[in-house]
Amino acid sequence: MEDLLECKNLTKQYGNALPALQNVSLSIKTKGIFALLGRNGAGKTTLIRILATELKQSSGSASINGMDTSNDAKKIREQIAVMPQEARLVPWLTPRQTIYSYLLYRGFSRSEAASKVAGALARLELGKYENTLNRHLSGGVKRRVLLTMILATEAKILFVDEPTTGLDPVIRADLWGKLNELKKTHFIFLTTHYLEEAERLADMIGILENGKLLGLGTLDQLRSIVKYQYSIRIMQGTTPDIETRIGEVIKSADGSTQIFTTETDAEEISKKLVREKKRFSIYPISLEDIFYYLVRKPIEEDTIHNPIGKNGVHED
Ligand SMILES: Nc1ncnc2c1ncn2[C@@H]1O[C@H](COP(=O)(O)OP(=O)(O)OP(=O)(O)O)[C@@H](O)[C@H]1O
Ligand SMILES: [Mg+2]
Numbered sequence: 521m522e523d524l525l526e527c528k529n530l531t532k533q534y535g536n537a538l539p540a541l542q543n544v545s546l547s548i549k550t551k552g553i554f555a556l557l558g559r560n561g562a563g564k565t566t567l568i569r570i571l572a573t574e575l576k577q578s579s580g581s582a583s584i585n586g587m588d589t590s591n592d593a594k595k596i597r598e599q600i601a602v603m604p605q606e607a608r609l610v611p612w613l614t615p616r617q618t619i620y621s622y623l624l625y626r627g628f629s630r631s632e633a634a635s636k637v638a639g640a641l642a643r644l645e646l647g648k649y650e651n652t653l654n655r656h657l658s659g660g661v662k663r664r665v666l667l668t669m670i671l672a673t674e675a676k677i678l679f680v681d682e683p684t685t686g687l688d689p690v691i692r693a694d695l696w697g698k699l700n701e702l703k704k705t706h707f708i709f710l711t712t713h714y715l716e717e718a719e720r721l722a723d724m725i726g727i728l729e730n731g732k733l734l735g736l737g738t739l740d741q742l743r744s745i746v747k748y749q750y751s752i753r754i755m756q757g758t759t760p761d762i763e764t765r766i767g768e769v770i771k772s773a774d775g776s777t778q779i780f781t782t783e784t785d786a787e788e789i790s791k792k793l794v795r796e797k798k799r800f801s802i803y804p805i806s807l808e809d810i811f812y813y814l815v816r817k818p819i820e821e822d823t824i825h826n827p828i829g830k831n832g833v834h835e836d
Pocket of ligand 2: 565
């Protein structure tokens, strides 16, 4: 099966700065949603802009559905639609006018554009706002208009860069529902800072840090990258005697202690904590744990000479 998305040693350097992307290689065959996670400045938007043929890489190659971003840029542009991170609506137009003019720009005839606008507005339940000036819409509705705009193009490959940033929990959950619907018929490349969002929506997840891809896979595959399957958090002031062999122990600034450990040791530790009447929580590791586990390492190795102390305990 052809890759939906493939990057080979993709590197991007802006001027003389450190590379924004460093030898990123990935291959995605799974339809649905690919969620790319990473802290501010990790390189997510840079990767989207290269794939969307807005930006040239410094070296390496990338392709979408077998089309190369350098040689087949025109074909790629016809098949994708992008919702940029900084996308803004023109304040003096209405949603209907915004989407209509975007469709004309994309090459649709006036009659095609008019009929597509109606369908797209209905799909994201925006009908009641269609003739309101964009400047009078709330932030959440504006994001929905932007999403409606790219959906109206009928492109089957969508790039959505932080579509839910800044939305209230109700509108965000609503958009999750819409994205979940869409992923049945589209390939969606999504970036987000909400790990819960990736956990709920994504079929594949990538974790980018300082321009390097630290992890790629389904949630279960990512869990297996991490040595430990359980996380135990012990509340402030109740740290028990923890031996090194049980896993990785991280003391947080808030006084709590987090332990990543195997299933067997988790059972033993939790029984001990129950006997000692300690306050603690225990759960199978979440995407958030995996994210912190992966992104913490390179940072600490760079900045702290000896992060793991004699007892296998390091301080935040
Ligand atoms: N046009 C540009 N010129 C120079 N440097 C840039 C440019 N765009 C991005 N960068 C730098 O490249 C790195 C990656 O930025 P990028 O915007 O891709 O990160 P990001 O993961 O999307 O971050 P965020 O989560 O904040 O959106 C950063 O160090 C950023 O400062
Ligand atoms: Mg970005």
